[in-house]
Amino acid sequence: MSITDTNATGTADVAGWNAKALDEILSNDGGRPVLFTHARILTMDPLIGTIAGADLLFVGSLLVGVGPGIITAAGDDNAVVVDCTGMAIVPAVVDTVALAGGRGHRSECVATLTPGNSTDFLVVPDELAADVPGALATLVSRPEQVRALVAAGRPAVWAGTDAPGRVTTPEAGIPAAADLTGSLRVGVWIDVEDFLHQELTADGRYDETRGGRPHAYQGSYWIDGDRIDYLDDLGFWAFGEFKGDELHHAGYVMKLG
Structure with missing residues (x-):
């Protein structure tokens, strides 16, 4: 049976689902609001809960509103x-700890459809979403029934197929070291107490001196945005984060020496 016919759930025309809206979202520069409307929304937020006949409003990667009645301002904005x-x-993205009741405060819950959170959500036929785990299982067991998978405000799956231009997961495996010649992050980073010296070289290698002990740790590193990942020659992984002119790693705050 073609997915453009009536399918097993009784829903017709999966392939053409909101095709015009998809084109508009893909051509959006991120400043135009997007509203998914008339849905049952399982927010996973303990205060908001599940809302029938509700709307989800987001701008770029930021979720800005959830609940009934938002559609009334769609034309104004x-x-x-959709x-x-x-x-x-x-x-x-499901917070399994929250699902099991393991969060003591609402503010500790992550990955909920709460205004202010990231725009990461899944849209499936209502009959396939008795609960959140059931809805997510559709993505694996019946992917052709997924109407939308949105990640940080951009469609990844639409009408059961990959969305045009979707971001894909990097290939598994350790990447080759990048040539970082000329990078402003290459050099010797020294913590404020002068205990840790971490040298980042242009060939993607690091060498740490700790308390005057040379070559305490050595290995390879990769930089992605403001994140740095380390693979030590001993076999363990670690990470750090660049914040302005500082490098934060394992409790140390370093600056270029």
């Missing part, structure tokens, strides 16, 4: 509108 009648919307 020139929002892209009709989700008969659909359920759930978080695309």
Whole structure:
């Protein structure tokens, strides 16, 4: 049976689901609001809960509103509108600790469809979403029934297939070292107490001196944005983060010497 026919869930025309809206989202520069409307939304937020006939509003990667009635301002805001009648919307990333009741405070819950959080969600037919785990299982067991998988505000899956231009996961395996000649992050980073000296070389290698003990740790490193990952020659992984002119790593705050 073609997915453009009536399928096993009784939902017709999966392939053409909100095709015009998808084109508008893909051409959006991130400043135009996007509204998924008329859905049952399982927010996983203990205060907001599940809302029937509700709307989800986001701008870029930021979720800005959830609940009924947001559709009334869609025209004023020139929002892209995605009709989700008969659909359920759930978080695309699940906080299993929260699912098991292991969070003591609402503020500790992560990956909920709460205004202010990242725009990561899944849209499936309502009958496939008795709960959040069931809805997410659809992504694995019945991917052709997924109407939308949105990551940081950008469609990854739409109408059961990969969305055009979707971001893909990097290939598994340790990458080759990059040539960092000329990088402003190459050099010797020294912590404020002069205990740790970490030299980053242009060939993607690091060499640490600790308390005057040379070559305490040595290995390879990779920089992705403001994140640095280390693979020590002993076999363990570690990471750090560049914050302005500082490098934060394992409790140390370093600056270029």
